[in-house]
Amino acid sequence: MPTALDIDRIFRALADGTRRDIVLRAIDAGEGVAELADHYPMSFAATQKHVAVLERAGLVTKERIGRRKVVRTNVEGLRVARRLLDHYEELWRGRIDRMTELVTDTKETPA
């Protein structure tokens, strides 16, 4: 079960356009850090830091292939976030249901 800090890191990591783009590109899992860096108007080191943030959040993994380290997005990380949002929406639906139930009760036992 992910801790609150895990959730913090996941959402924090997703709160940056460059990092979201890296997640997208890394779905096809072919590029190393340097290749990823070529896509962005920043230094290699900056990109490397973004990858590190994603890695700490569990959203990507790195695999050594030759002299490169290929970045691969980890769906399970994404699912942790999605499940939480699903849960929020469930609770929301529950609220609607409770309100409906309340109206029904009122109708069935009118004052």
Next chain:
Amino acid sequence: MPTALDIDRIFRALADGTRRDIVLRAIDAGEGVAELADHYPMSFAATQKHVAVLERAGLVTKERIGRRKVVRTNVEGLRVARRLLDHYEELWRGRIDRMTELVTDTKETPA
């Protein structure tokens, strides 16, 4: 359609435990800012700032009721984030499908 900055704000807003808790409590939409603040070990102003962050992200709205401003979570905001994660997972599935297809093609047209 939400801009990249909108997405930034939404995920950023969700990257804090206090704010996520406010979103949860505000689903039942009954508490004003001061009442919310009572739940957390911080000043009223700090809580008020958190609510402001959520409001800017479109995750909650405030409605004046008497002298209070009742905070209510906005599901649509949550859905923006959820849809994005759904999309990422779809792309992931797409990758799997393409890999499977590749294998199938190889089997059907062997060298």
Next chain:
DNA sequence: CATTAGTACAACCATACGGTTGTAGGAGTG
């Protein structure tokens, strides 16, 4: 084995963020 490609990491800087206190405005209540 010297060189080059790719990666990692430390040090540094400006700005953003999460907290504080203090002050001021808007809406009920005596």
Next chain:
DNA sequence: CACTCCTACAACCGTATGGTTGTACTAATG
């Protein structure tokens, strides 16, 4: 009207974040 409750916002402070450059390690290549 005076007062109190709730909210809003500015100013401030320490720390985290996103960027930079520079140095060092690892692995393929001549």
